[in-house]
Amino acid sequence: MNLKIWHKMIIGISIPSLFTLIGGILTYSYISDVKIRHGYVQIADDLKEQVLEIRRNEKNFLLHKDVEYYRYFQDAISGLNKSVNAISPPTVVEIGKDLSLLRGSVPAYLGFADDLFEYYQQEINVVEKVREEGRKLEAFVATGKYSKDLTTSFILNLRRFEKNYVLYRDNVSYNELESALSQINNITPFCFDCVEYKEAIHDLFSTYKKMDEKVNDLQSTGNKLEETTYKIATSERQKVNSFFTRTQQHLVLALILLCILGPFFVNKTASYIVAPIKRLAEITKKISEGDLTLRAPLKEHDETHTLALSFNTMLDQLQLTHESLGQSLELLHAKQIEVEKRASLGFLVSGITHELNNPLNNISLTAETMREDMGEITPEELKEYIQDILTQSERAKNIIADLLEFVGTQKTTVMEKMDIVNVIEEAIRLVANELKVAGINLKTDLPNSPFFVYGNHGKLEEVFVNIIINAIHAIKNEGTLTINARHDTVTNHIFIHISDTGHGIPEEHIKNIFEPFFTTKEAGEGTGLGLSVSQSIVREHKGEIDVESEVGNGTTFTIKLPLSGIR
Amino acid sequence: MNKTRIMIVDDEPIVGKRLKRLLEKDGYEVEIFTKGSVALEECDRKHFDIVITDLKMGGVDGMKVLETVRGKNPDTKVIIITGFRKMESSNEAFIKGAFDYLVKPFKIEDLKRIIKKAESELKNSSGQ
Ligand SMILES: Nc1ncnc2c1ncn2[C@@H]1O[C@H](COP(=O)(O)OP(=O)(O)OP(=O)(O)O)[C@@H](O)[C@H]1O
Ligand SMILES: [Mg+2]
Numbered sequence: 001m002n003l004k005i006w007h008k009m010i011i012g013i014s015i016p017s018l019f020t021l022i023g024g025i026l027t028y029s030y031i032s033d034v035k036i037r038h039g040y041v042q043i044a045d046d047l048k049e050q051v052l053e054i055r056r057n058e059k060n061f062l063l064h065k066d067v068e069y070y071r072y073f074q075d076a077i078s079g080l081n082k083s084v085n086a087i088s089p090p091t092v093v094e095i096g097k098d099l100s101l102l103r104g105s106v107p108a109y110l111g112f113a114d115d116l117f118e119y120y121q122q123e124i125n126v127v128e129k130v131r132e133e134g135r136k137l138e139a140f141v142a143t144g145k146y147s148k149d150l151t152t153s154f155i156l157n158l159r160r161f162e163k164n165y166v167l168y169r170d171n172v173s174y175n176e177l178e179s180a181l182s183q184i185n186n187i188t189p190f191c192f193d194c195v196e197y198k199e200a201i202h203d204l205f206s207t208y209k210k211m212d213e214k215v216n217d218l219q220s221t222g223n224k225l226e227e228t229t230y231k232i233a234t235s236e237r238q239k240v241n242s243f244f245t246r247t248q249q250h251l252v253l254a255l256i257l258l259c260i261l262g263p264f265f266v267n268k269t270a271s272y273i274v275a276p277i278k279r280l281a282e283i284t285k286k287i288s289e290g291d292l293t294l295r296a297p298l299k300e301h302d303e304t305h306t307l308a309l310s311f312n313t314m315l316d317q318l319q320l321t322h323e324s325l326g327q328s329l330e331l332l333h334a335k336q337i338e339v340e341k342r343a344s345l346g347f348l349v350s351g352i353t354h355e356l357n358n359p360l361n362n363i364s365l366t367a368e369t370m371r372e373d374m375g376e377i378t379p380e381e382l383k384e385y386i387q388d389i390l391t392q393s394e395r396a397k398n399i400i401a402d403l404l405e406f407v408g409t410q411k412t413t414v415m416e417k418m419d420i421v422n423v424i425e426e427a428i429r430l431v432a433n434e435l436k437v438a439g440i441n442l443k444t445d446l447p448n449s450p451f452f453v454y455g456n457h458g459k460l461e462e463v464f465v466n467i468i469i470n471a472i473h474a475i476k477n478e479g480t481l482t483i484n485a486r487h488d489t490v491t492n493h494i495f496i497h498i499s500d501t502g503h504g505i506p507e508e509h510i511k512n513i514f515e516p517f518f519t520t521k522e523a524g525e526g527t528g529l530g531l532s533v534s535q536s537i538v539r540e541h542k543g544e545i546d547v548e549s550e551v552g553n554g555t556t557f558t559i560k561l562p563l564s565g566i567r
Numbered sequence: 568m569n570k571t572r573i574m575i576v577d578d579e580p581i582v583g584k585r586l587k588r589l590l591e592k593d594g595y596e597v598e599i600f601t602k603g604s605v606a607l608e609e610c611d612r613k614h615f616d617i618v619i620t621d622l623k624m625g626g627v628d629g630m631k632v633l634e635t636v637r638g639k640n641p642d643t644k645v646i647i648i649t650g651f652r653k654m655e656s657s658n659e660a661f662i663k664g665a666f667d668y669l670v671k672p673f674k675i676e677d678l679k680r681i682i683k684k685a686e687s688e689l690k691n692s693s694g695q
Contacts, residue, residue, distance in 0.1 A: 350651060354623065357650030358579065361671035365585040368675045372589060388581055522578045522625040 005273060005303050012269035016262075023254055030247045037240045040095055043087060044233035047102070050080045051229045055222050061113070062215060065120045073113055080225075081106045095232060102228045105221060112218040119211045126200070126207045127166055133197040134159050140193045150187050158184075162201070169208060177201065276304040280311065292319045351517025355399045355527055359392035366392075402529045417564050418457050419450035420494055421485065427464035428483065431472070435481065438472050445484035451494050454564040459537045463545075466530040467498050467557050473521065474502025474555060487563070496559040504551040513547065570596040571686055572614065576606045576632055577621040577648070586619070589675050595682070603627025607635050615643055617666075617685050619678075622649035622656055630659065637664040642692065644685040648673065 057073040084103050092099050141155045158180045165173040181201060184194050271278075283296045295315060296308035366388050370377060377385075424446060435442055453460075471481050479501040486495045505513060512518045514535045519528030531545075538545045542562050549555040573595050575583045583599030590597050598613075600606035603620075604627045610618075618636050622629035633645045644666035649656065657668040666688075667681045 353652055354650035357671040361648075361650070361673065362579065362581050362585075364672040365582065365589075365675070369585050369589055372592065372675070392581075520625060 005276075008269075008273045012273060016265065026250070027247070030243070030250070034240060034243050034247070037236065037243055040091065041233065041236040041240055043091070044095070044229065044236045047080070047083060048226075048229040048233050050076070050083060051222075051225045054080055055226060058113075058218065058222050061116075062218075070113070070117045074110070077106065077110050077113065081110070095236065098228050098232045098235070102225065102232070105225055105228065109218065109221040109225060112214055112221060116211070116214045116218055119207065119214060123207055123211065126203050130162060130166075130197070130200040130204050133200040134162060137194060137197045150184070150191070154180075154183075154187075166204070174205075280304055280308060284311075287315065292322055351528065352399070352403060355517065356396055359396040359399075362392040363389050399527060402527055402533075405529075405533060415455055416457075417452050417454050420453040420455075420460070420496075420561060421446050421449075421451055423457055423460045424464055424483065424485065424496065427461045427468065430461070430465055431468045434469070434472055438475065439478050440472060440475055441478075441480045443480060443482045445482075447485060447487065451485070451487060452564050453494070453541065453561050455541045455561070456537075460541065463534040463537050463559065464496075464498070466534045467559075470530060471498065471500035471502060471555070473526070474504070475500050476502070479554075492563050494561050494563055496561070497556055498559075499554060499556040501554040504553055504555055505547070505549040506551055510547065510549065514545075570594060571616045571682075571689075572596045573598075573682070574606060574609070574615040574618045575599045575620075576603055576618070576624070576629070577601065578624040579621075582621070582648075586678075590679075590682075593679065603629070603632050606632060610636060610639060614640065616689055617644045617646065617682060619646045619648060622647055622651060622660075630656070630663065633660060633663050633665055642689070644689065646678075646681055646685070648678075 054073070054076040057069070057076045061069040061073040063069075084099070084106060087095075087099065092103075138152070138155050138159065141150055141152055158177075161173065161177040161180050165177045167173075181198060184191060184198070188194070280296050283294055287294050292315065295312045298305060298308055298312075366385050370382070370385055428442070428444070468481065468483075475481070481501075482497070482499040484497050486497075487493075488495060509518075509520065514531050515528075516532040517528040518532075519526040521528075535545050538559055538561070544560045546558045546560070547555065548558070573590060575586050575597060577583050577599075578601050580599075580601050583601065587597045587599050598609065598615075600609065603624055606618075606620075607627065615636075618632065620629040620632045629647060629649065633647065636643050636645055641664075645664065647657070647660050647665050647668045648671055649668075650671045652670060657665075660668055666685055669678060669681065
C-alpha cells in the first residue's frame with residue numbers, strides 16, 4: 001500500500017481505538033440489558049407475593065365460607081388481575097408464555113371462586129330442607145301409622161347419622177347414612193312420607209359432591225397460579241444470572257484477545273511504520289561499511305521517498321568524489337614514484353660526480369704543479385707526483401668499478417643451491433687478517449650442519465665482508481665482533497646477526513646508511529656504496545637486512561634469508 | 568707590506584700540499600690543515616685573510632668551518648672548493664657568507680683570480 005507514514009500512524013492508532021469503543025458500547029448495552037432483566041425479576045417477585053396472598057385468602061374463604069372472606073378473596077384476585085394486566089405488552093412478550101398462561105388462569109380462578117360461593121349459599125338451604133324433612137319424618141313415625149319396625153329409635157339413629165354427615169362429610173358417615181336410608185326401603189317399601197326426606201338427603205349428597213369438585217378445581221388452579229409465578233420468578237432470575245455469566249465470559253475473552261493480539265498488533269503497526277526507515281538505515285550501514293555503489297530503494301511513496309532521493313543524490317556525489325579522489329591519489333602515487341626515482345638517480349649522479357671529481361682534481365692539481373715548476377722539480381718530487389697521479393687514477397677506477405658492481409646487481413645473477421654457513425665462514429677467513437691487525441676479538445656461534453640457500457656465493461660473501469669491514473672501522477681499536485646464525489623453523493628462514501662494540505650510528509643517519517654514496521668516512525676511506533650494494537644483494541635473494549644501533553654501545557646488522565626447501 | 572695569509576682545509580692531504588706549493592710561489596703565506604677542528608683552533612690563535620676549504624669532510628665539515636670563521640671574523644674571505652656540482656650546496660654557502668665557490672676539478676688560474684679579487688676587496692675595506 002502506498003501510504004504516508006502519518007497515515008499509517010493514524011490507522012495504527014484508530015484501529016485499536018475503534019476496538020476499544022466497540023467493546024465499551026457492547027459492555028454498556030449488556031449492563032442496560034441486565035438492568036431491564038432485573039426489572040422483570042422485580043415484577044415476577046411481586047406477582048409471586050400477590051399469588052401467595054391470594055392462596056392465604058383462599059384458605060380463609062374455604063374455612064369460613066362466608067361473604068366477608070369471600071370479599072377479601074375476590075379483592076386479592078382482582079388485585080393480581082390488575083397487576084398482570086398493567087404489565088406492558090413488550091414486557092409480556094419478553095417474559096414469555098408463562099405470563100400469558102398466568103393471565104389466562106386468573107379469570108378462571110375467579111370463576112371457580114364465584115361458583116363455590118354460590119354453592120355455599122345453596123348448601124345452607126339444602127341442609128335446612130334436610131333438617132325440616134327430618135323433623136317431619138320424626139313426627140310422622142311417632143304416629144305409628146306405618147310398620148311397627150319403623151321405630152322412633154331407628155329414625156333418631158338416622159338423624160344422628162345425618163347430623164354426623166353434615167358435620168364430618170367423610171366416607172364413614174356417608175356410608176352409615178346411605179345404609180340407614182336403604183334400610184327404610186326394606187322396612188317399609190311403600191313409605192310415601194319418607195320420600196321427601198330421602199330426596200332432601202340425595203340433594204345434600206349431590207350438592208356436596210359438586211362443592212367438593214369446585215374446591216378441587218379452585219385449589220388446583222391456585223396451585224397452578226403459584227407454580228406459574230414461581231416458575232416466572234425462577235426463570236427471570238436464571239436469565240439475569242446467565243446474562244452475568246455471559247458478560248463475564250465476554251470480558252474474559254476480550255482480555256485474553258487483548259493480551260495476545262495487543263502486543264502482536266502494536267509490533268506489526270510499529271514495524272509497518274518504521275519499515276521504510278529501517279530499510280534506509282540498513283542501506284546506510286552497508287554503505288558506511290564501504291560499498292558506495294549501493295542505493296536506497298525508491299519504492300516507498302511516503303516521506304522517506306524524498307529522503308531516499310536526496311540520500312542517493314548525496315551518494316552519487318560521494319561516489320564521484322571518491323572515484324576522482326582515488327584517481328588523483330593514483331596519479332600522485334605515480335608522480336611520487338617518478339620523483340623518488342629522479343631523486344635517487346640525482347643522488348647517485350651527484351655521488352658519482354663528487355667521488356670522481358676529487359681524484360680528478362688531485363690529478364689536475366699535480367699536473368699543474370708540474371707544469372708551473374717544470375725546471376725546479378727534483379727527481380724525487382717528480383717520482384712522488386707521478387705516483388700521486390697513478391694512485392688518484394686507481395681511485396677513480398675503483399669508484400667506477402664499485403659503481404659498475406652496484407649497477408650490476410640490478411641485472412641477473414647466477415643462482416644456485418649452496419650452504420650459507422660456509423659462505424659466512426669464508427667471509428670471516430677473508431677478513432681474518434684485518435681483525436688481527438685491529439686487535440678485535442671475534443666470537444662466532446654458527447650451526448655445525450649446513451643450511452641451504454638458493455643464491456650466489458660470491459655476492460653473499462661480499463655482503464658479509466662489507467658489514468664486517470664496517471664493524472672493524474667502527475671499532476677502530478679494541479672491541480668485540482660477534483657473528484651468529486639462527487634457524488627460524490616456523491618461517492624456515494635463517495637469521496644472521498653481526499654485532500660490534502663500535503661507536504654506533506646516530507639516529508639521524510640510520511635512514512641514510514643504505515643510500516648509495518652515503519658515508520661518514522674521510523675521502524679515500526669509504527665511498528658509501530658498501531651497505532647500498534649489500535642491501536641490493538640481500539633483496540635479490542628475497543631476504544631482508546636490518547640494523548639496530550646505539551651510539552657509544554655498538555651496532556647489530558641482521559640478515560634474514562629464506563632457506564631453500566628441506567635441509 | 569704584509570703577506571696575505573691563506574688557510575687551506577681539505578681532508579685529502581694531497582690537495583693542501585699541491586696548493587701550498589702553487590700559491591707560495593706567488594708570494595702568499597699558506598698554512599694547510601686536514602681536519603676542520605684543528606683548523607678552527609688555529610683560527611683562534613692567528614688571523615687569516617683568506618680561508619680555502621673543502622665542503623665534505625669527516626667531523627667538522629666545510630660548512631661548519633665557513634660559519635665559524637665568518638662568525639669570528641667577518642673580514643676573512645672564505646672560498647669553497649668541492650666535488651659537488653655548484654647548485655647543490657653553493658646556495659647555502661653563499662647565504663652563509665662564502666666569498667666564492669669553486670667546483671673540483673678546477674684550474675689553478677681560476678683559484679688565483681678569485682684570491683686576487685678577495686685581496687683587492689680586503690685592501691678596499693682596510694684602506695677606508
Ligand atoms: N657497524 C657500523 N658502525 C657504525 N657505523 C656504521 C657501521 N656500518 C656502517 N656505518 C655507517 O654507515 C655508513 C655507510 O656505510 P657503507 O658501508 O655503505 O659505506 P662506507 O663504509 O662509508 O664506504 P664503503 O663501504 O663504500 O667503503 C658508514 O660511513 C658509517 O657511517
Ligand atoms: Mg663500508
